Each structure stands twice: as C-alpha cells, then as structure tokens.
Amino acid sequence: MAAIMPDSDSEDELPPGWEERATVDGSVYYVNHATKGTQWTHPRTGKKKVVSGDLPFGWEKCVSEDGKVFYVDHGNRQTTYSDPRLAFATEEKEYAQDFRQRFDGSTMALQVLHGRDLAGKVAVVSGASTGIGFETARSLALHGCTVVFACRDLIRTQAAIDRIKDERANVKCDVIELDLARLRSVRIFAEHFKLNYKKLDILVLNAGVFGLPFSLTHDGYETTFQVNHLSHMYMTLLLEPQLCQGSRVIVVSSESHRFANLSGDTLSQTALSPSSATHFWSMMAYNNSKLCNILFGLELARMWEKKGIIVNTIHPGNMVSSNLSRNWWLYRFLFAIVRPFTKSLQQAASTTIYCATAPELDGATGLYFNNCCRCEPSKAAQDPELAHVLWQLSTKMIQAVINSEEDIIAVEN
Structure with missing residues (x-):
C-alpha cells in the first residue's frame, strides 16, 4: 500500500x-x-x-x-x-512503495530528468521513431543514456536520431530493426542486441497500434493483439539475460484498459486473437490489448521480484496528439479536436521517464502509474489469476509460432 x-x-x-x-x-x-x-x-x-x-x-x-x-x-x-x-x-523508506508524488500531468519528461546523468546506462525503446516513443528516447539520450531505437522503418528512425544529434552531437543512439508483427523479427532483434550490448538498464515497451481494421499478422494472430502485447512479451523474455538487479521494464498501457471485455469467463485464445472479422471491433481490440499490457506487467513483476528487476505499467495521457490515430480518418479527426486540451508529447513521455529513472521507485514493482503518480487500475487488471491465465495462453501462442518456424527450417535443410 x-x-x-x-x-x-x-x-x-x-x-x-x-x-x-x-x-x-x-x-x-x-x-x-x-x-x-x-x-x-x-x-x-x-x-x-x-x-x-x-x-x-x-x-x-x-x-x-x-x-x-x-x-x-x-x-x-x-x-x-x-x-x-x-x-x-x-x-528513507520503510517499505518499497513508500514514496511521495513529485511530478504531475503538466510535467515535461526533461523536467523529470533535470540534473540527472544517465551516462553508462543502456535503454531500449520500441516505437522510438515518432510520437511519445521519440520523446522518451530523446529525453534519455540528451541526459547521456545510450538508447537503442527498436523500430520497423529504419530510414525514418535514422532521421529521428539525426534530429536528436542536431540538438547534441555526442548523443549515443543506435537502431536495430524490429517488426512487432513478426515474432521472427523480435527474435532477430534480441539476438542483435545481445551481440552488441552486455546489459540493459531500461526497457520501454512503447510501440503500439490503434484503430486498425481486422487483419492477421504473418504469424496468424490478430494484429492489434500481437503488436501491442504478444510481441512485446516475447521480446522482454528474450532480453531477460541482459536485465539485472535494478533494471527497469516500463510497459506503456492506457486508461482504455478499463473498458476491456476480457474476464476469467471469457479469456481464451479466440477472445484474444479472433481468426475472422466477425464481431470484431477495433476499439475493443485496443482496449483488450491494453488490459493485457497491465496483466503482463503484473505477472512479470511477480516472477522477477526476487531478481530485483522492476516492472511497472503506465498510462501516458488521454488522446495525446501522436501518430497512434493514423489508421482511420475519424480517429484522426477526434484527436485533432481535443489536441488543444491534451498533453504535449513531452508531457506524455514524463510518466515513462519517471518510472524508468526515479530513485524513489527502487524496489517498487508491479504498480500502475498515471501523471507520474501511482493509481489503481481496473479490478480485472489487478486479478492475479487472470494475469496467470493470460501468461499461459500467451506463452502457448508464442511457442506455437516458434515450433512452426523450427519445422520449416528442418524441412528446408
């Protein structure tokens, strides 16, 4: 408490x-x-x-x-x-979760890092080429952190890195290709990272899609579910050897998780990843994926607590003006209307940066943050049994793809 x-x-x-x-x-x-x-x-x-x-x-x-x-x-x-x-x-804390609020919804990510030197630390930020992910990566890099941009579009990502280098020429930024719609790409990303880096201090699971019409990935899973949850889970597990005591994993979720329709009675592979467009609604798919984010963070925090790896989930802000709404004109229109009343991208990145770097959060794990402040997620998001069932289903789905690829390699050889 x-x-x-x-x-x-x-x-x-x-x-x-x-x-x-x-x-x-x-x-x-x-x-x-x-x-x-x-x-x-x-x-x-x-x-x-x-x-x-x-x-x-x-x-x-x-x-x-x-x-x-x-x-x-x-x-x-x-x-x-x-x-x-x-x-x-x-x-001096009596227990790990004893900390007071220092920042709020108007705080900029760079303000959270004021006076901090992150030299020697290594971070991975998925979806870092644009939006909140870019501001997260930029803020870390400008304070000395080595930042690996985990992105699909290498040309756009290099342009994003060049913009940061225009601000400070000696920043340490790297890019490794990552396509979250392919688990094979996730595995290759992790292999490349391990070849170049011996440790990982900060892992930010930021990339996500919103408002996509029904589609299946190369692996045969519904796209929103795989990109927002399944591939990030796989990447985190693959990078576990590089994470050590004191490392932090930040899972970017959303307040939209409160409107998910997953429960202990309905949670199944079909509910997570339908195989057809029948009864599919893009908004509900997004809501469910965001609930999956928090449940994944809850279970991961429980499993890794003894290792001293800190895992927390966050909500960056409501309808922040980013590229998240790019997939449907109606969402773009709604986001444009509310833009004057929402956070800037720097403000939206502040909670991620806070959870990734704040000294007072040492040992505080398995929590949910909004506006740089701990808050309670939905009851479903706090259900350890639901988190465990999701973990079992997700690992089964990942393993099915891995086994299939191994069979293909065996046949080709």
Missing part, C-alpha cells in the same frame, strides 16, 4: 538557522547553527533522508590532500563541499 502523500513538499523547507548536509556514504544530516547541534532526522518532518545514484551531469567527486571530500562543477567551474545530490535527496 502506498503511503499517503502530502499536497506539496513545503514541509521539507528547513526552519531558519538549519542546514542540510550529507555524509560520504549518502546519509543526510541536519545542522542547527544556533545551537551548534546536529541530528539525523528532518527538523520538521522527523524523517530521515538519503542521497544515492550518480552525480548530476558535469559534476565530479574529488578528495583533497588532507582527506576532505569536495565536488567540482565543471560546467560552471565551481567547487563546493556540499553533495550536489542533496537537491534530489529522498526519504
């Missing part, structure tokens, strides 16, 4: 005469200059704080000849004895 969050952070303001400092090991303490005393707890909240993670971009920790630790800000050419991470100090 999440802790009750205050309306603001004003209670963190120190009383007159107090100063916040940090020890070398990251423990925060407080100095009362009037009494010359010190204490470990905040004078107003009575809580303890810690600083952790990397130093902000451009800072370096140094030790003087007499053993004193100091910090150099190379960007501004300044030196201080105060740990610059004090600006991002977090309360």
Whole structure:
C-alpha cells in the first residue's frame, strides 16, 4: 500500500538557522547553527533522508590532500563541499512503495530528468521513431543514456536520431530493426542486441497500434493483439539475460484498459486473437490489448521480484496528439479536436521517464502509474489469476509460432 502523500513538499523547507548536509556514504544530516547541534532526522518532518545514484551531469567527486571530500562543477567551474545530490535527496523508506508524488500531468519528461546523468546506462525503446516513443528516447539520450531505437522503418528512425544529434552531437543512439508483427523479427532483434550490448538498464515497451481494421499478422494472430502485447512479451523474455538487479521494464498501457471485455469467463485464445472479422471491433481490440499490457506487467513483476528487476505499467495521457490515430480518418479527426486540451508529447513521455529513472521507485514493482503518480487500475487488471491465465495462453501462442518456424527450417535443410 502506498503511503499517503502530502499536497506539496513545503514541509521539507528547513526552519531558519538549519542546514542540510550529507555524509560520504549518502546519509543526510541536519545542522542547527544556533545551537551548534546536529541530528539525523528532518527538523520538521522527523524523517530521515538519503542521497544515492550518480552525480548530476558535469559534476565530479574529488578528495583533497588532507582527506576532505569536495565536488567540482565543471560546467560552471565551481567547487563546493556540499553533495550536489542533496537537491534530489529522498526519504528513507520503510517499505518499497513508500514514496511521495513529485511530478504531475503538466510535467515535461526533461523536467523529470533535470540534473540527472544517465551516462553508462543502456535503454531500449520500441516505437522510438515518432510520437511519445521519440520523446522518451530523446529525453534519455540528451541526459547521456545510450538508447537503442527498436523500430520497423529504419530510414525514418535514422532521421529521428539525426534530429536528436542536431540538438547534441555526442548523443549515443543506435537502431536495430524490429517488426512487432513478426515474432521472427523480435527474435532477430534480441539476438542483435545481445551481440552488441552486455546489459540493459531500461526497457520501454512503447510501440503500439490503434484503430486498425481486422487483419492477421504473418504469424496468424490478430494484429492489434500481437503488436501491442504478444510481441512485446516475447521480446522482454528474450532480453531477460541482459536485465539485472535494478533494471527497469516500463510497459506503456492506457486508461482504455478499463473498458476491456476480457474476464476469467471469457479469456481464451479466440477472445484474444479472433481468426475472422466477425464481431470484431477495433476499439475493443485496443482496449483488450491494453488490459493485457497491465496483466503482463503484473505477472512479470511477480516472477522477477526476487531478481530485483522492476516492472511497472503506465498510462501516458488521454488522446495525446501522436501518430497512434493514423489508421482511420475519424480517429484522426477526434484527436485533432481535443489536441488543444491534451498533453504535449513531452508531457506524455514524463510518466515513462519517471518510472524508468526515479530513485524513489527502487524496489517498487508491479504498480500502475498515471501523471507520474501511482493509481489503481481496473479490478480485472489487478486479478492475479487472470494475469496467470493470460501468461499461459500467451506463452502457448508464442511457442506455437516458434515450433512452426523450427519445422520449416528442418524441412528446408
């Protein structure tokens, strides 16, 4: 259960005469200059704080000849004895889900990353060539993260990377082809990634389709279901060896999951992936795929909790102006009407970025976020039995394609 969050952070303001400092090991303490005393707890909240993670971009920790630790800000050419991470100090948590809201629906992704240095981290973002995925990848790259763009259209993806390099020439971006409508492409993507990267810190399952008329993929499954859920699940499982303790998996879902019609009584392979257009409705197919996203995240978080891999699902925003609505003129029209009242793409990417990088979410897994705040998904999305059944059905469907491909290879040989 999440802790009750205050309306603001004003209670963190120190009383007159107090100063916040940090020890070398990251423990925060407080100095009362009037009494010359010190204490470990905040004078107003009575809580303890810690600083952790990397130093902000451009800072370096140094030790003087007499053993004193100091910090150099190379960007501004300044030196201080105060740990610059004090600006991002977090309360010492009694349990993993004890954290307070710092951002909201108006926050930009780059604001979430303000002062953060992600150098040395590796991220994969599916659907990163456009829309929310692009802003997610761009925000990570501009803060030093090596970002792998997992996309189908390599020409458009390279153009997207070039736009980021126009902002900052030394960003580290790579592209590996990924077609989520083919499980074979997913497997080849994972193989290429493993050849080039030894670890994966952040996996963002962002790509998705919306409003597609009925169609089947090369693998024989309904397209919306495979692209939005099944292929992402397969990719995540294939990349498991590169994920380690502290790695984060972010599953981009939607509030549309609340209108899905899947339940314990109706969940079946036919319900997930119908073989004909009879009774097919593109909106319901989308809603169901988004419920699958959350159920997948719930089951994956349960399975990987002991490994220390964090898995959370998010809703980026309602009818955000992106390419998601490109498949039908009516959806494009509706999205255009509401555009002035919805989030920008930078705002829509903020919850993904928050869940991928926020220090206070260490250990917090299996949760659902909207507007950078934890919230409750639908009752169906919280059903562990439904999540387990979906997992079993999905793995069976993936295995069927794998077995079929192995049979074809055997015949060709």
